Amino acid sequence: MYPVCLDIAERLCVVIGGGQVAERKVRGLLISAGVVRVVSPEVTRGLLSLIENRAVEWRQKKYHPSDLEGAFLVFAATNLSTVQAAVHRDARAAGLLINVANAPQLCTFQVPATIRRGDLTVSVATNGKSPAVAAMVRKRLEREFGEEWALLTRLAFLLREQMLAEEDRNMEVKNLFQKILHDDIVDWLRERQWANIQQHLESVLGRPVDRELEILIKENP
Ligand SMILES: C[C@@]1(CC(=O)O)c2cc3[nH]c(cc4nc(cc5[nH]c(cc(n2)[C@H]1CCC(=O)O)[C@@](C)(CC(=O)O)[C@@H]5CCC(=O)O)C(CC(=O)O)=C4CCC(=O)O)c(CCC(=O)O)c3CC(=O)O
Ligand SMILES: NC(=O)C1=CN([C@@H]2O[C@H](COP(=O)(O)OP(=O)(O)OC[C@H]3O[C@@H](n4cnc5c(N)ncnc54)[C@H](O)[C@@H]3O)[C@@H](O)[C@H]2O)C=CC1
Secondary structure, three states, rough: OOOOOOOOOOEEEEEEEHHHHHHHHHHHHHHOEEEEEEEEEOHHHHHHHHHHHHOOOEOOOOOHHHHHHOOOOEEEHHHHHHHHHHHHHHHHHHHOEEEEEEOOHHHHHHHEEEEEEEOOEEEOOOOOHHEEEHHHHHHHHHHHHOOHHHHHHHHHHHHHHHHHHHHHHHHHHHHHHHHOOOHHHHHHHHOOOOHHHHHHHHHOOOOOOHHHHHOOOHHHO
16 A cells, blocks of 8 residues: 545545545545535435535436446445445446455555644554554544644745755755754644744844744634
């Protein structure tokens, strides 16, 4: 398995099945701004409320190959192995990326356990060997990585944007971030110790960082 981050914004993701597993996949897709179509005679309460809010399209019927038209990603998440096999076969034939919830060996992609802190994403996979271990590691990461990591990522982005706009930059960016990113800055961000952050950044960069900090503070008072 080779991990990648897919841009699914505004792309159609078709989920066959409407149980708990389908619902979990749908929620993950919506977080990443995917356009979701669910095909299933029945759906969970959770899916129903997403459908009622028009966050998800529902084809209230059994799977038919035409349901895959226009898809970028396909998920087979029914409880019937014959349906699972048919969706897998049709998606493969159409050259689509396919996740088969009951058959890791048939998946062309698998879904990792994931935490998100702003633009920071941490995903955990076990090559399909133990999703429960993946979920366990995800829970640990949730405790270890708080919302301050969203701030750190945002701040680094604001600083990096400026660095990349300047000339003679490549070596510099790497060296500067080695100096900027240490454990203390994570603590300062958690505690909103803006003065310490400002002092540290200005001593490394040798320039004022009022603009970047103003943006960050406005977003995270
Ligand atoms: C291959 C893969 C395909 C895919 O779905 O993408 C797959 C396959 C299977 N899962 C099964 C079971 C469970 N899956 C979970 C949970 C999750 N499963 C997820 C991913 C994956 N599951 C992919 C591999 C990822 C990896 O590399 O590890 C997570 C990470 C992501 C997500 O689904 O969003 C999400 C946790 C999210 C989180 O908590 O953060 C739980 C726990 C629970 O439900 O609480 C159980 C019960 C306990 C257990 O079995 O371990 C079964 C047996 C079905 C049966 O027996 O009927 C199969 C089929 C098989 O293994 O044959
Ligand atoms: N990959 C994963 O993370 C996990 C996978 N599984 C596997 O995922 C599958 C689904 O699990 P659950 O959601 O718990 O099952 P479930 O029984 O709650 O839901 C099955 C869904 O499939 C729908 N369905 C049945 N026939 C259909 C058809 N012809 N066309 C379209 N939809 C149809 C049903 O209406 C129902 O909504 C099972 O095969 C299970 O073994 C189970 C746990 C975790």
